[in-house]
Amino acid sequence: MKLNINLKNAQYPVYLERGILSKISQYVNLQRKIMIITDTNVPKNYATTLQSQCKESYIYRIQASEHSKCLSVFEDICRTLLKYHFSRNDCIIALGGGVVGDLSGFVASSYMRGIDFIQVPTTTLSQIDSSIGGKVAINLDDTKNIIGAFYQPKAVFVDFDTLKTLPRRHYYNGLVEALKAGLIYDKKLFDIFENTNIDDHLEEIIYRSLCVKKDVVEKDEKEMGLRKILNFGHTIGHAIESYFDLTTYYHGECVALGMLYFIDEDIKKQLLPIYEKMHLSQNVSYNKEKVFQYIKNDKKASGNLITTVQVKQIGKASLVPMDLQQIYQILKG
């Protein structure tokens, strides 16, 4: 399968195919310097499979942790690129999950003011969501994605086979973004979660999720309006993630908690059994005052206002600007 992402200043293909990891050189030019950025969770043979297709390649392996999305790792990668004399015409491949993709993308966007960048997502989270759309970023202290850019990859390769080695907790964590896509934009996708065996429909789930993202991002690349719906669950979700030092709970797990604040009761009744199916915790206790402090630093805040995303009907989202006090009330319940 193939999708084309068509933006104002960038077009790029997303290839979805089992085993495509070993065929990437058929699609993109690997006859130049290639820096493969990956992490300690990604099986080593994935990187060597890539390397065998390259003329001159290097591997930079980060610790598998949200904390690797920081300025010091960013700096070290840039210094490594410089050490190997990477030029503007060379290329970075992000091989891994969302952390690897976000960090690598920000390096690619800023090293020499921008070099080529290819996404090879190997987790559900990155295949479903973070590898397309061009949002790249790193964290500062415990505030997520506060330094970044809009920077599109040259191509994205989704190899479903790489999901076989993914731990189940990671697997479900990423699927939360697909469930979100269903809730805000695609009732049929939501129905798959509600009525079928998820594993049996994985490829369809990923494909449909990417179609949602493609459609939304093509209409509003820079998040001036519509794209904000993709932040459903993220305002409170990000804050919970930060509150737990970005490590205790995974991104999707926190988004799942965040979504519960902005849906009607009847939808909640439909949603909770799906959470159970996905082994997502609904009962996580946190200090709401402290979580609120993180919300105040959210990128989506504009002065005192934050655009929240609400779902009152499955498959349809609405944007509702709220002041911080209203969000505080919702958070307190």
Added chain:
Amino acid sequence: MKLNINLKNAQYPVYLERGILSKISQYVNLQRKIMIITDTNVPKNYATTLQSQCKESYIYRIQASEHSKCLSVFEDICRTLLKYHFSRNDCIIALGGGVVGDLSGFVASSYMRGIDFIQVPTTTLSQIDSSIGGKVAINLDDTKNIIGAFYQPKAVFVDFDTLKTLPRRHYYNGLVEALKAGLIYDKKLFDIFENTNIDDHLEEIIYRSLCVKKDVVEKDEKEMGLRKILNFGHTIGHAIESYFDLTTYYHGECVALGMLYFIDEDIKKQLLPIYEKMHLSQNVSYNKEKVFQYIKNDKKASGNLITTVQVKQIGKASLVPMDLQQIYQILKG
């Protein structure tokens, strides 16, 4: 005077007027959070003149040094923006020279993936060259501008009055970029340097230089081709600057040295008396082997090739790809 810069995805005005520093709020929205980034060389009353026009403003003062264009200062500014809850709709003003502009611009390009940014250049270098065109960057170790972005300001305010307090060495340093603009694109501008008193024609020199830059950048924003002519003198110049630890000689002084390698003898004969008029040294000794090492890391390198800029006729530049060995020969003379 006013110029409009018209790029594919950005349009912005450049206002040139004595005393405009005290009237900026008439042109842009200062009724939001404003971070004024400036340096220890810029007279303090310039910042307070700006502050008096703002609703809520903060001043971040960096050390006046090329070394301030580094990741640790970048990080501290981002942390300060976060501390004061700057949102996507707030704004950064760069008040100072090229260092302040490049650094502030990179902060603006990446904080929350991009916030508004206004340039108020107060040196000849920044008024003539660095404040328009959208190249923003910081250095890594002693490699110049290796981390950055193409990010356009919302407006540029050139107040000639601010040049009154500029030390003469800085003044001439910046004018090298105007002389460069004349050499590569505007013979009349070169004639002003050759035949008249520079001080008496300062406003015209700045205006004409900006017209050159506007024309070139509008034709090739991302430096795919033509824009490379603006790098005339910079390949060797940057390397000399790095060799001297970015501090001993100023940027323009090094560019002046770099230009001498890529012009014909007869032009050199015309140029050297102008250098004398501008108190630019022609006899700086440096270790050419070591300078060559810095050239290898140049952003303009592509594999083994670097696009050099040559001037064989005043007002016209040509792009000549050379391999590193050829540049080595030229450098060795």
